[in-house]
Amino acid sequence: MIESWTLDDGTAPASPAAVLALLRERIADGQLETLLTSSRGRSLAVITNTERAMVMLLDDESDPGEHAVTLEAAGSSGGFVLANGQNDEYPDKDTVPLTEALRIISHILAAGAPPADAAWSIDR
Numbered sequence: 001m002i003e004s005w006t007l008d009d010g011t012a013p014a015s016p017a018a019v020l021a022l023l024r025e026r027i028a029d030g031q032l033e034t035l036l037t038s039s040r041g042r043s044l045a046v047i048t049n050t051e052r053a054m055v056m057l058l059d060d061e062s063d064p065g066e067h068a069v070t071l072e073a074a075g076s077s078g079g080f081v082l083a084n085g086q087n088d089e090y091p092d093k094d095t096v097p098l099t100e101a102l103r104i105i106s107h108i109l110a111a112g113a114p115p116a117d118a119a120w121s122i123d124r
Contacts (some may be wrong), residue, residue, distance in 0.1 A: 016109035020102055021097050032081045052120030053101035064071040064123040068096045071119050
């Protein structure tokens with residue numbers, strides 16, 4: 001069975017391209033946190049400040065998961081506003097540029113895993 005993904009609002013886009021289009025719309029509307037849930041019970045969480053994004057992949061609710069990283073980055077960035085209004089700041093090494101995040105998300109949705117060339121940290 002191919003893994004399918006549903007957004008936290010119940011939307012079930014037909015393709016990775018449709019998910020990316022919805023993500024772009026949500027970001028443009030100021031919805032900076034998105035959670036996707038797969039038919040296998042996995043979660044893909046995306047939190048952005050419109051320039052960088054934290055991309056996390058979790059096997060289940062208790063899983064510490066794994067996330068995209070920028071190994072050479074220094075400093076930190078704020079403006080990661082969660083759905084509950086909390087405004088977070090993350091080290092830049094634990095986030096990626098938004099364009100890279102969208103590439104990674106597209107690959108996870110299509111292939112079930114991050115692209116082989118994406119820097120990735122396993123937090124388990």
